[in-house]
Amino acid sequence: MTRPIAVVTGASSGIGYATARRLAAEGFQVVAAARRADRLTELCAEIDGVAVTCDITSQPDVDSLAATVAGLPGTLTLLVNNAGGAIGLEEVADADVEDWRRMYDVNVLGTLRVTQALLPALLDSGAGSVVVVSSTAGLRTYEGGGGYSAAKHAQSVLAETLRLELNGRPVRVMEIDPGMVRTEEFSLVRFRGDASAAARVYEGVAEPLIAEDVADCVAWVATRPHHVNVDRLVVRPLAQAANHKVHRVP
Ligand code: 8X3
Numbered sequence: 001m002t003r004p005i006a007v008v009t010g011a012s013s014g015i016g017y018a019t020a021r022r023l024a025a026e027g028f029q030v031v032a033a034a035r036r037a038d039r040l041t042e043l044c045a046e047i048d049g050v051a052v053t054c055d056i057t058s059q060p061d062v063d064s065l066a067a068t069v070a071g072l073p074g075t076l077t078l079l080v081n082n083a084g085g086a087i088g089l090e091e092v093a094d095a096d097v098e099d100w101r102r103m104y105d106v107n108v109l110g111t112l113r114v115t116q117a118l119l120p121a122l123l124d125s126g127a128g129s130v131v132v133v134s135s136t137a138g139l140r141t142y143e144g145g146g147g148y149s150a151a152k153h154a155q156s157v158l159a160e161t162l163r164l165e166l167n168g169r170p171v172r173v174m175e176i177d178p179g180m181v182r183t184e185e186f187s188l189v190r191f192r193g194d195a196s197a198a199a200r201v202y203e204g205v206a207e208p209l210i211a212e213d214v215a216d217c218v219a220w221v222a223t224r225p226h227h228v229n230v231d232r233l234v235v236r237p238l239a240q241a242a243n244h245k246v247h248r249v250p
Helices: 014-025 037-047 059-070 097-125 146-165 186-190 195-201 211-222
Strands: 005-009 029-034 050-053 076-081 128-133 171-178 232-235 240-242
Touching: 005 014, 005 059, 005 097, 014 029, 014 037, 014 076, 014 211, 029 037, 029 059, 037 050, 050 059, 059 097, 076 097, 076 211, 097 128, 097 146, 097 171, 128 146, 128 211, 146 171, 171 211, 186 195, 211 232
Parallel strands: 005 029, 005 076, 029 050, 076 128, 128 171, 171 232
Antiparallel strands: none
């Protein structure tokens, strides 16, 4: 029996990696897309998935991802737009325009490119789902987070607009907004490889979320009966009551 197909972007690490593993365990044929081939190969060997090297800022790469999916036996029913990230924590006065451009390209335009490329197949399935992994930064901004938060707000608007436009058609659009998640790379990338700056983000926080916690949320929304549309699911660790309100023990 062919398994329903799920495409996960940013699958080579963190939330994407955990989501790919979890969806495979839920019975999906996972197409794992990311820029780095080595981690994808390892992942796909484990989960019997299909690895596609794809930079979502490249339209030809996204087109070839769609062509690969179209050539697979089985029906595409789920797209998880997970690829994204933050660069820098500079205040607006000092922000680098190129950092903001890059964040917009990956988080917003990347989601747009991949969604546009796979939407026809999702519609054809008769019961498709698009999950957008945004952030609590898409709900509220914070000092130094302007570029990332602006991109995440825009990504959320994309999701909401798509939901409006697809009303009455067989694709639901659902968004997950995680707060503090400790992954191997999110803060390391944000701080341009400065491991001690990255570690300080989680300092004294008893138990930040981990990638598997968010994968659990993705799996939950994706496995609800298809008439159930979880518009937005906000998830934070117990120690984080709001973006600025984090309980830390010395
Ligand atoms: C990550 C949450 O608080 O670092 O998406 O912006 S935060």
